[in-house]
Amino acid sequence: MTEERPDSAVEAAEPEGLAAPPLQHIGAGYLALLMIAAFGASIALMVPLTYALAVRISEIAPGREETLGYVTGTAQLVYLVLSPLIGMWSDRTRSRYGRRAPFLVAGALLGLAALAVVAAAPTVPLIGLGWVFGMIGWSVAGGAIQTLQADHVPEDQRGRVSALTGLMTQIAPVIGIGVAYAVSSSTFLVFMVPGLIGFVLVVLLPLLRPEGSSYELVRSARVSTKELFASFVFNPRKYPDFGWNWLGRFVFFMGLYFNTTFGTFFYAQRLDLPVKEVAGVVASIGILGVVAASAGALAGGFLSDKLRRRKLFTFIGSLLFVAGACVDAFAYSLPPLIAGAVLMQLAIAVFAAVDQAIVFAVLPDRAQAGRYMAVVAFAQKIPSAIAPLVAPFIITAGMTGADRNYTLLYLTGAVLALAGGLIVLLKVKSVR
Numbered sequence: 001m002t003e004e005r006p007d008s009a010v011e012a013a014e015p016e017g018l019a020a021p022p023l024q025h026i027g028a029g030y031l032a033l034l035m036i037a038a039f040g041a042s043i044a045l046m047v048p049l050t051y052a053l054a055v056r057i058s059e060i061a062p063g064r065e066e067t068l069g070y071v072t073g074t075a076q077l078v079y080l081v082l083s084p085l086i087g088m089w090s091d092r093t094r095s096r097y098g099r100r101a102p103f104l105v106a107g108a109l110l111g112l113a114a115l116a117v118v119a120a121a122p123t124v125p126l127i128g129l130g131w132v133f134g135m136i137g138w139s140v141a142g143g144a145i146q147t148l149q150a151d152h153v154p155e156d157q158r159g160r161v162s163a164l165t166g167l168m169t170q171i172a173p174v175i176g177i178g179v180a181y182a183v184s185s186s187t188f189l190v191f192m193v194p195g196l197i198g199f200v201l202v203v204l205l206p207l208l209r210p211e212g213s214s215y216e217l218v219r220s221a222r223v224s225t226k227e228l229f230a231s232f233v234f235n236p237r238k239y240p241d242f243g244w245n246w247l248g249r250f251v252f253f254m255g256l257y258f259n260t261t262f263g264t265f266f267y268a269q270r271l272d273l274p275v276k277e278v279a280g281v282v283a284s285i286g287i288l289g290v291v292a293a294s295a296g297a298l299a300g301g302f303l304s305d306k307l308r309r310r311k312l313f314t315f316i317g318s319l320l321f322v323a324g325a326c327v328d329a330f331a332y333s334l335p336p337l338i339a340g341a342v343l344m345q346l347a348i349a350v351f352a353a354v355d356q357a358i359v360f361a362v363l364p365d366r367a368q369a370g371r372y373m374a375v376v377a378f379a380q381k382i383p384s385a386i387a388p389l390v391a392p393f394i395i396t397a398g399m400t401g402a403d404r405n406y407t408l409l410y411l412t413g414a415v416l417a418l419a420g421g422l423i424v425l426l427k428v429k430s431v432r
Contacts, residue, residue, distance in 0.1 A: 017092075017218065017219045018091060018092065018217065018218060018219075018367040018368065019216070019217045019218075019219075019367055020151070020217075020365075020366035020367040020369070021151050021152060021217060021366075022152075023152060023153065023154040024152050024154070025154060025157065026152065026153055026157055026161055029209070030209055031161060031164065033204060033205045033208060033209050034145060034148065034149065034161070034164075034165050034205065035164050035165055035167075035168045036168070036201050036204060036205070037104070037141075037145050037201060037202050037204065037205040038142070038145050038165040038166075038168040038169055038172075039168035039169070039171065039172045039201055040108075040141075040172075040197065040198040040199070040200065040201025040202040040204075041107075041108070041138055041141045041142035041145060041169075041198060041201075041202055042142065042168060042169040042172035042173060042176075042198075043172035043173065043175065043176040043179075043194045043197055043198050043201075044108075044111055044112070044115070044138050044194055044195045044197070044198025044199065044202075045111070045134075045135070045138035045139065045142065045198075046169075046172060046173035046176060047173060047176035047177065047179070047180050047190070047191075047194040048115065048118065048131070048134065048191060048194075049072060049173075050173050050176075050177065050260070050263060050264065050282070051176075051177055051180055051190070051264055051278075051282065052119075052180060052187075052190045052191050052194075053068060053071060053072065053118070053127070053131065054068055054264040054265065054275060055184075055187060055190065055264075055275065055276055056118065056119070056121075056127060056187060056191075057071065057124065057127065058275045058276070059187065060122075060123065060124055060127065061124055065262065065265050065392075065404070066392040066396075067124055068261070068262070068265075068388070069261060069262075069388035069389055069391055069392050070128070070388070070389070071124070071127060071128045071131055072131070072135075072261065072384070072388045073384075073385050073386070073387075073388035073389040074128055074132065074385075075128070075131045075132045075134070075135035075136075076135065076381055076382075076384045076385030076388070077385045078132050078135070078136070079132075079135050079136050079139050079381060080378065080381045080382060080385055082136065083139070083143070083374040083377055083378070083381065084232045084371060084374045084375060084378075086103070086140055086143075086370075086374065087143070087147075087370035087371045087372075087373060087374030087375075088368075088370065088371045088374075089370075090103050090144065090147065090370035091218075091367070091368050091369065091370040091371055092218055093214060093218065094214055094215055094218045095213070095214055095215075096213050096215075097206065097210065097211060097213075098206075098210070098211025098212055098213065098214045099211070099214040099217065099218065099370070100144040100147055100148050100151070100211055100370075101144075101205075101206035101210070101211045103140050103141070103143075103144040104141050104144045104145070104202055104203070104205060104206055105202075105203055105206060106137075106140070107136075107137045107138065107139070107140030107141035107142075107143075107144065107202075108137065108138070108141045108198065108199045108202040108203060109137070109199070110133055110136065110137030110140070111133075111134050111136075111137025111138035111140075111141065111195065111198070111199075112137070112195045112196065112198075112199045113133070113137075114130050114131070114132075114133035114134035114136075114137055115130075115134055115191045115192060115195040116191070116192060116195075117129075117130035117133070117134075118130035118131050118134060118191060119187060119188040119190070119191035119192060120188065138198070139377075139381075141202050142169075143370075143373060143374065143377060145165065145202075145205070146165075146356075146373055147369050147370050147373045148211075149161055149162070149165065149360065150359075150360055150363060150366060150369040150372075150373055151366065151369050153360065155360075155361060156305065157305070158305070158356075158357040158360045158361065159300075159301040159302065159303075159304040159305035159310070159353070159354065159357045160301045160302050160305050161301075162301055162352075162353050162354070162356035162357045162360070163297040163298055163300060163301020163302060163353035163354075164297070164298075164301070166297050166301070166349065166352045166353040166356060167293060167294055167297035167298065167349065167353070169352075170289075170290070170293035170294075170297065170345065170348065170349050170352075171290050171293060171294070173286070174283070174286030174287065174289055174290050174293075175286075175290075176194045176197075177282050177283045177286055178283045178286070178287075179193055179194055179197070180193070180194060181280055181283050184276070232375075233375075234364065234372070234375055238364075239362070239364045240429070241362040241428045241429055241430045241431065242362045242363065242364055242372075244423060244424070244427035244428050245355070245358050245359065245362055245424055245428050246375070246376065246378070246379045247379075247423055247427075248314075248355075248420045248421065248422075248423030248424035248427070248428070249355055249359075249376070249379040249380065249420065249424070250378075250379040250380075250382060250383060250420070251416050251417075251419050251420035251423060252318060252321075252351060252355075252416070252417050252419075252420025252421060252424075253379060253380045253383040253384070253420070254383035254386065254387055254413075254416045254420075255321065255325070255412070255413040255414065255415070255416030255417035255418075255419075255420065256321070256348060256383070256413065256417065257383045257384050257386075257387035257388070257391075257413075258387050258390075258391055258394070258409055258410070258412055258413035258416065259325055259328070259344065259409065259410050259413035259414075261384075261387055261388045261391055262391060262395065262404075262406070262409070263282070264278050264282065265404070266328075266406050267281055267282060267285075267337065269403060269404060269406065270331060270332050270333075270337060270406070271333075271334065271337070281334070285337065285338050285341045285342075288338060288341075288342050288345075289341055289342055289345035290345075291342075292342045292343070292345045292346035292349070293345045293346065293348070293349040294349075295346065295349075296317070296320075296345070296346040296347070296348075296349030296350040296353070297349040297350070297352075297353040299350070300313045300316075300317065300349065300350040300351075300353045300354045301353040301354065301357070304354045304357060305357075308432055309432050310354050310355075310357055310358050310361075310431050310432060311358070311424055311425045311428060311431060311432065312425070313350055313351075313354040314350075314351050314354050314355050314358070314421055314424045314425065315421040315422070315424070315425040316350060317347045317348070317349075317350035317351030317352075317354070317355075317421065318347070318351060318417050318418050318420055318421025318422070319347075319418070319421065320343055320344075320346055320347035320350065321343070321344055321347035321348065321351070321413075321414065321417040321418075321421075322414040322415075322417055322418050323343050323347075324339075324340045324341065324342070324343030324344035324345075324346075324347060325340065325344060325410045325411065325413050325414035325417065326340075326410070326411065326414055327339050327340035327343065328340030328341065328344070328410050329406070329407045329410035329411050329414070330407065347417075351421070355424065358424070358428065358431050359373075359376050361430070361431050362428070362430060362431065391409055394408055394409045394412060395408070395409050
C-alpha cells in the first residue's frame, strides 16, 4: 500500500489513547490477499451454515428441521453479545503484529478446532455448543478483514474493494458446497476440508503482508465501564446516516436470512429428494449463482465508484431480491428454482458490495473502526440470529401434511428486502 490519502468525510474526535491509521490507496497485491482471506473465512463459516450442519442434524435428529434454526440462532445470539467487546478489544490491542492480525489468526484457529468438535459430536447439544465456538472464531476472522478495509481504504476505492472482497464471500459458499459434495461420503471431512482451506487462506494475509506495530496507534488500552457499555450502542441522532443505513441493512438481511437458512431443506422438499442428496443440486445452482454474484458485485461496486452513486444500486439490489424470492416461492421444479436462486445471488452481491461502501463512508469514527464495524455487524448478525428462530413458526403456519410452508417464508423475505432497500434510498442523506 502506498500514497497516503486524506479522507473527505468529517470524523468524530478520536477517543483518548486511540488514533486512526492513514487512508492509503490499496495496491493489487494487498487487495488480492484481502480477497483470498475473505474467501477463506467465508468458505469455513458458510459451508456449515448452508449444508454441513443440516446434514449433521439430519443424521442425529432426523425429521426435526427446526433444530437447525435453534442451533444456528443460538450461536448467532452468543456472538452478537460478544462482538462489540471483541471489536473494542481489537481497537485497543497494542502489539508488534498490529491490532487486527492477532484476531485473524486466533479466530481461524478457534474456528477450525470448533469444526472438529461439531463434526464428531454425538448429540445435538454438543453440536450446538461446538457451533457457538465455530461461529465466534470464523466471524472474528471475517470481521477483522472488514475492519482492515475500514482502517485503510479511501473513499474513491471503497466500492471496488468492497465489491471484490464481497464477491469472494459470495463465491466461497458455492465452491465450498462443491468441495463438501466431493467428500460427502464422510461427514467429518464435509466440515474439516472447508475449514482447513479457510484457515490456510486467512493466515496468508498477516504472514505475507504484516500489519505492523500498533503501539503508535494505541497509546492506552484502558477502558472505563461507561465505554464498555457504550460499545454496544451508538447515538442515531448524532450519526443519523449511520443509523438509517444500519436499519436498512438490518431489514434487508432479515429478509435474506428468512430465505437462506432453510435452503437445503427447501430444495429437498420442492424436488422431493433426501436431504443428503441436495448438495449436488445446490452446487449446480451455485455455479450459476457465482456468475450472477460476480456480475452483481463488480457492476455494483465499480459503477458506484465511477458514477459516485451508492443508494441507487442498493435499491436495485433489493428489487432483484424481491423478484428472485417471488420466483422461488412458487417454484416446484428445477428451472424456476435455478432462476430464483440466481436472481437472489445477483441481488445480494449488488446490495452487499455497495452498502459496505456506504458503511465506510458514514462510519462515525475510524479510530474505533473495530467497535463500529461490530455495531454494523449487528445489522446482519441480529437477523441471522432471529430469522432461524422465527422461521420455524412461519414454515409450520398452514402446513399441508408434512410439507412446510416455504411459500409464505420466501414472500415474507421479499417484503423485508424491499423495505430495507427503501430505507437506505430515502433516509441516508450524506451519500448519493
